[in-house]
Amino acid sequence: MEHLVRIVNEADRQALAWLCQQAGDARVERAARQLGQTSKPFVSALYRYLGVRRPAMQPAASDQAADRSVGDYYLARIRQQLSRHAAR
Missing domain, CATH: 1.20.5 (Single alpha-helices involved in coiled-coils or other helix-helix interfaces)
Known part of the structure; x- marks a missing residue:
């Protein structure tokens, strides 16, 4: 999944994992492919596209x-x- 999404830091990696658990891998992959027609989308764009609120995560x-x-x-x-x- 990470090959479809722009991962900037560990927080993005955790947020993507959480999103996949909540929305399902297949739905997140479809959204990433839809948004990433010209370049990899940011994780935040996937959250907006799927209408999911990002949880507050503790920084490392x-x-x-x-x-x-x-x-x-x-x-x-x-x-x-x-x-x-x-x-x-």
Whole structure:
């Protein structure tokens, strides 16, 4: 099934597996072939096409750490700019 759908990360892989369990492999495959006539559809497009609401999934521990580090970086940049502005 993954050869028909654009999988970007592990969350997409899990979402596709859940969708196949809920809607059935055959129905998901038909939808992927219908949507993917020019390129592979995203998993989110399959959800919309099939009218299924995507469940909230927990991010992997490594994703949480990466998100936090990116946020910390930008907060540090903002604080640095604010301190320069306050010094004027």
